[in-house]
Structure formats: structure tokens, C-alpha cells
Amino acid sequence: MALPVGQQAKYWGVATAVFLAALWFLGDVILPFVLGGAIAYCLDPIADRLERAGCSRVAAVAIITLVAVLIFVLLILLVIPTLVQQTASLIDTAPELFDRLRKWLIERFPQLLDDESVAYQQLQAIGETIQSKGGELVNGLVSSALGLINILVLLVIVPVVAVYMLLDWDNMTARVDDMLPRDHIETIRALARDIDATLASFIRGQGTVCLVLGTYYAVALMIAGLNFGLIVGFIAGLITFIPYVGALVGGVLAVGLALFQFWGSVEVVDGESVSYATNWLRIGIVAGIFGLGQFLEGNILTPKLVGSSVGLHPVWLLFALSVFGSLFGFVGMLVAVPIAAMIGVVARWGVGQYKASLLYRGQSEGD
Template identity: 80%
Template sequence: MALPIKDQLKYWGIATAVFLIVLWFLGDVILPFVLGGAIAYCLDPIADRLERAGLSRTASVAVITLATILIFVLLFLLVIPTLIQQTSSLINTAPELFDRLRSGLLERFPQLMDADSTISQQLSAIGETIQAKGGELVNGILSSALGLLNIIILMVVVPVVAFYMLLDWDNMTAKVDSLLPRDHVETVRMLARDIDKTLASFIRGQGTVCLILGTYYAVALMLAGLNFGLIVGFIAGLITFIPYVGALVGGALAIGLALFQFWGSVEIVTGDFTTQGTDWIRIGIVAGIFAFGQFMEGNILTPKLVGSSVGLHPVWLLFALSVFGSLFGFVGMLVAVPIAAMIGVVARWGVDQYKRSLLYRGTSEGD
């Protein structure tokens, strides 16, 4: 005989509360395990495909591990040093870029020269803050979230966790399936399949879109001659999974840097006079790179790789990222998308059950 609904809700509510409390207290401690599990989940289809090709599970995981190590070594040797160098240069150049912005505004709006004006005071305050806090911010980041010890732990623990979870993925899922409540096993399996479909469409598909767009932006901007093109492409690709935010942030950053770099970079000779002109062609090329990237994302990449049946509305996704990020920090942002997908699937199933119930239909429809 099944437990009453009231008791079931009590036990599931306790389990949910325990999960949230553990997530709250452990925080960054479980970060390597969350990342390792996410990597194993994303690579499991590749391992399954290699198994179907005739390899054992161990051999499949070994092939994936060797390929991953090779890619990581290539990135470490070719990309990461340049990325770090451009990031450091961008931070160090930020005060100079801001001074140029202020000078350009003062040339076009002389009234800003008035020291008593609100805009002039705000510009001065922002400039002083950038100069005073820029280095302090970098040092704070390096000493906290990106400290040497944390980096070492992530680089060592995450691959080990991912390796073992990928190796035992099928056994773990079978073990979890054997622990499901027998009265609800089919319903839970159905919900799990829907959640897996949603996560596979979003995380694997959107992750591929982020990788493709990030690579495209970085290479295209560097070929266009934009300073810091690699870091701009990295940032734009990294946050592409947030609807519209990746394009807006990356585009604004790239076009802003292009304006600073190419404004007054062309010498125009008129008779005996030489003036500085703006290279609008280069600025237009940078803007066109992002316009073409958005066209590719909206019409080719997202429909092909993600699909239209993900079921994660952009507003719901932004809300989940904001809530979990504010409550649980960086770990919360990592688990926000999977939990949002789970809640969305369960909510749709609950609405479907509600529409089938007498509470919604009433007795007249049955009669």
C-alpha cells in the first residue's frame, strides 16, 4: 500500500530542504564535483557511441581522456597565454581608454568642462575609481576565487572526478533507478527522460553554440586587427548561453574598443594641413562581425544544435541564474540551468495532471 500523499509530500519536502542546505553550506567545496559531473554528463553520449562502435567502456573513456588532454595541452600552449596577456593588458589600459572617452566627450560637449556640472563630477569620480580599484580588483580575484591553490585543486580534482563518473555513469544511473519508489517508478522515469532531453538540448547544444561563436568572434576580431580580440571573443562566447546578453555585452565591448582604437587613427592630408580621421571601415567590420554572428546563431546554429523544444524560456533562465547565483554564488550559477530545467519539466507535468483532474474539469464534463 502506498504512503498517503501527505506523508509523501513531507518526505520529499525534507529531501529538498536537505539538498538546499547542503548546497548552501558546502558552497565552493563541491565546485570540483559539480564541474566533474557536468563534464561526465556531456561526454557520456560520446562514450556510448564509442561503445556501440565496438570499444569497451574503459577503452572509450581512455580515448576520450587522451583526446581531452591533447586539446587542453594545445589550448594551454597556444591560447591561454595570449588570453591571460590580453586580459592583463585590457585591465591596465582601462584608465587610458576612459581618459580618451572623457576627452572625446569634452571636445564634443564643451559644457562638460564646467567643474561644477554633475556629469563632469561623475566622469572624474569614475576615472578615479578605475585607477584606484582596477589593480585591487584583479588582486582580489586572483587571491580569492582564482587563487593558485583553488586552480590546482580544480585542475587535479575535476578531471579525476569526471573520469571516474564517466567510467561508472551507466552503473550509477542503474543504481539510482533501483532506488526509485516502486509506486512511482514509471512516472519518475518519464520525468527523468524529459529532463535529460531538455538538458541535452540546452547544455550540450548551447555549449557547442558557445564554443563555435566564441571561436568565430575571437578569430574574426583578431583578423580584423582589433586589440584584445581574443578576450572579447572569449567573453562573448562564454555568456552566449544567456539570451541576448552575450551579443549585447560582446558587441558593446568590441565596438567600444574599436572606437578607441580606430578613432583618429587615419591621417587625412588636405593641402598643407594634416588632420586625424576615423577609420570607419574597421569599426564597421567589427560591427559586421557581430551582426553576422547573431545571424548565424539565430538562423543556423541554435535551430540545428539546440532546437525549439528546449522548454527554457529566456526570462525563466535569467530568473534562475539570478536567484541561484545570489543564494549560492558561483556554484549556484552552475546548477541553475539544470535545476531550472528540472523545475520546468516537473511544472509542465504538474499542469498536465491538473488539467486532467476533477479540480480543473469539474463534474459537469464527466457527466
């Protein structure tokens, strides 16, 4: 005989409270395990395919690890140094960019932007603030995220946790399944399958979309000759999982930098004024790169890799990221998407149960 509903609700409420308390108090301690678990979850289908191809689980994990190490070494040698350099250069260039914007506004709206106006002073202060805060941000990242302890966490603990969890993934899922309450096992399994489908579609699929688009933007912008093309592509690809936001932010940043770089100017060379024409073709190419990226994302990448039945509305996703990020910090942002997916699946199941109940259908229809 099953436990009363009230008593079951009490137990599940306590379990939920314990889980949230663990996130609150442990915080950074569980960060490597969260990252390791996420990596293992994303790589488990690859390991399963290698097993079906005839490899043992150990051999499959070894192959995945060797490929991951090779990719990581290539990133360290080829991409990351350039990314850091362009980020620092962009921060240093930001005041000059705002200074040119200020001069352009003064030329177009002289009555609004004189030396004593508030808008003039604000634009000048924005450039100085970005440079000072940007320097503080870089220094903070170097002193904290690149500290010895965090380096060990990122380079040693996370990969080790991911390898062990990937190696024992099937055993862990079997043990969790064995611990499920028998009275509700089929319902929980059905919910778990829906959650797994949602997470697989969103995290694995959208992660691949972000990687493909970020690589495309970075390579295309660098070929187009845009300064800081790598960092713009990295930013655009990183936030592509939020529909339209990645392309909007990356497009505005790229076009703004293109205007700054290719807009005509007048310089004094050897005592004579030299005028440079605006390169509209380069500016149009940069804008076209993001237009093509949006076409590829909306018509090819997202339908093929993510699908249309993910069930995570952009507003719900932003809300989950904001709430969990503010409550639990960086760890909360990492678990926001999985928990949002779980809540969404459970909510849809609850709506289905409600519509099948007498509370929704009424006594007469129930009879």
C-alpha cells in the same frame, strides 16, 4: 498500497530541504564534484558512441581523456597566456578610453561638461575606479583562484572525478533507477527523460554554440586587427547562452574598442600636429562580424544544435541564475540551469495533471 499523499509530500519535502542544506553548508567542498559530474554528463554521449563503435567503456574513457588532455595543453600554451595579458591590458587602458570619451563629450556638449560639473567629475572618477577595481580584481583572482589549493582542485580533483563518474555513469544511473519508488517509477522515468532531453539540448547544445561563437568572434576580431579581440570574443561567447545578451554586450564592447582604436585623432609629432583619419572600414568590419555572428546563431547554430523545444525561457533562466547565485554562490550558479530545467519539466507536468483533474475541468465535465 501506496503511502498517503500527505506522507509522501512530507518525505519529498524533507529530501528537498536536505539537498538545499547540503548546497548551503558544503558550498566549495562539493564544487569539484559538481564540475566533475557536469563534465561526465556532457561527455557521456561521446563515450556511448565509442562503445557502439566497438570500444569498451574503459577504452572509450581513455580516448576521451587523452583528447581532453591534448586540448587542455594547447589552451595552456596558446590561448590562456594571451587571454590573461589582454585582460590586464584592457584594464590598464580603460582610464584612457574613458578620458577620450570625456574629451569627445566636452567637444560636443561643452555647456554640460565643464571642469566643475558633476558629469565631468563622474566620468573622470569612473576611469580611475575601473583601473583600481580592475587591479584589485586581478590581484584577487591571482591570490584566490590561482592559489595552490584551487589549482589542485581545478587541475587534479575535477578531472579525476570526471573520469571516474564517466567510467561508472551507466552503473550510477542504473542504481538510481533501482532505488526509485515502485508506485511512481514510470512517472519519474518519464520526467527524467524530459529533464535529460532539456538538459541535453540546452547544456550540450548551447555549450557548443557558445564555444563556436566565442571562437569565431575571437579569431575574426583578431584578424580584423582589433586590440583585445581575444578577450572580447571570450566574453561574448561565454554569455551567449543568454539570448541576445552575448551579442549585445560583446558588440557594444567591440565597437566601442574599435571606435577608440580607429577613430581619427590629432597628435603632436616633432612639434607639428599630425591628423589621422577615422578608419570607418575597420569599424564597419567589427560591427559586421557581430551581425554575421547573430545571423549564424539564429539561423544555423541554435536551430541545429539546441532546437526549439528546450523550454527554458530567458527570463526564467536569469531568475534562476540570480536566485541560486545569491543563495549558494558560485556553486549555486553552476546548478542553477539544471535545477531550473528540472523545475520547468516538473511544472509543465504539474500543469498537465491540473488540466486533467476535476479542479480544472469541473464536476459536470468530469462526469
